[in-house]
Amino acid sequence: MLKNIDGIEEGKKVIIAFASGLLLAISLNIFLIPANVFASGFTGVAQIFAELTGLPTGFLLLLLNIPVAILGWKKVGKSFTFYSFVNVAFTTFFLTVIPIAPLSEDIILNSVFGGVIGGAGAGLILKWGASSGGVDILALILARKSDRPLGVYFFIMNAMIVVAAGLMFGMEEALYTLLTLYVTSRIIDAIHTRHVKLTAMVVTNKADELQSAFYRKVTRGVTRIPAKGGYTREDKEVLMIVITRYELYLLQQIIDEVDPQAFTNIVQTTGIYGMFRKDD
Template identity: 40%
Template sequence: MYQLYKYTVLFVFSIVLGFSFNMFLLPHEVLSGGVTGLAMIFGLLSPINSGIWLVILNIPVFIIGWMRLGKQFILNSVFSVFITSVSMQYIPVVKVTDDALLSAVFGGVIVGVGIGFIVRFYGSTGGADIIGLVVTQKHDIPLGGLIFGLNSIVVFVSGFFFSWDLALYTMASIYITGIVIDRIHTRHIKLNLMVVTSQGDALKNELIANLIRGITVMNGYGAYSNNENKVLYTVITRYELALVKSLIKKVDPQAFVSISETAEVLGNFRRS
């Protein structure tokens, strides 16, 4: 059920990206950032559609992601990029508004929402998303701010090929996109997770099979019921919360779960 839900989210927001590119950004030559922005530049300068360039330019980035972020992540990302590419073939490139600034602002917001949800459900749109996620494995840097920094090069590229007014619109668009991503994708936020359950071994095995996290298991008993329970404690990212909740609900719907935000994590904590 979770897999179906995840791929539905990836499918919907990949189409949202295609819509925002073709309806808001491309008609005014206001670009997205990173590899997507380069694909849009090549699409505007050549007879090949930007969606095709998006696939071609992402191939080397996907290879890096496969080695550092894992098979499932790359499969989700390939699915997302494919859906975005196909949607850009069929969604007409039409101006929603003649105002380039409005298009940059609203296009940036919609792109940020799309990327935020795609990354939150363990996928990406390729390019700077993957590079940013590789970096955040080691450092607790907000992903949106990092992507904005990586994507800034597109501003200068677009300035040389088009106009500096459009380059500044592009800067505004990718800045807004970065802010929106950080409102949705909160992987850098760490959470304390404590679960009191009668299915300790089963839940421990399920969590270990699906998360790269250490888990501390303690014995406990209910003060009211006097039933013996297991207490599982770990630290996860907010990014993993939806998956963890679904796993707990599947194994023990009656489990008592306490989740709180932690200020800092020291020691051997994997940030991926």
């Protein structure tokens, strides 16, 4: 029975990766590429290299993600990295088969709708425990090795993309690229979560089993706090764990598997001090 459930779950992830790749390709070939507006992350980097070399954007996107996928496989986790790369492969495929055919000549419409559709694609795959590859995998690796805010790394990458857009096409296109990046981030925030780090407080009577599962699969430290049910008067524990938004889906899976009756509260984490990792 458990194998059947796992098979259905894996099938759903493939379908989500397919849909996400389709949305990302539509965003690029129908809206952003015809308008000379760049997307965020490795997709934007692939667009820049495509303009410089004349090679297809999809091919360059796949090429850029191969070393990151190898690194993610070793440092992040097989499931997250595998489905992230599946999403990149679908995106590459659809970038190849969908013709570059703009619906509008209005650069503002292209920037906004490209950002909306691209953000929907990126947010959808994030919500299901994977990513659109590239920067997301690097961010998760950095999150596990550093206490520094991840927003700094995203800002640096996207700032480089905006500067490249300005140098290649002019400042007006750079500003429209900035608009696309903003719209994309807002859509991702609406679909998934705007917070890079989150705190989960899990009220459970299976604290030992959950703690072991967290150590094995999420690789995070856990703080255990004694608790008592206000209505049942039953002795329980609160497990407090800080995670990145990329690990939220995995955390939900673990809780559903180990203790479906647990009460979980996910709250925003604006800052942390101390060790945000478990050393190898």
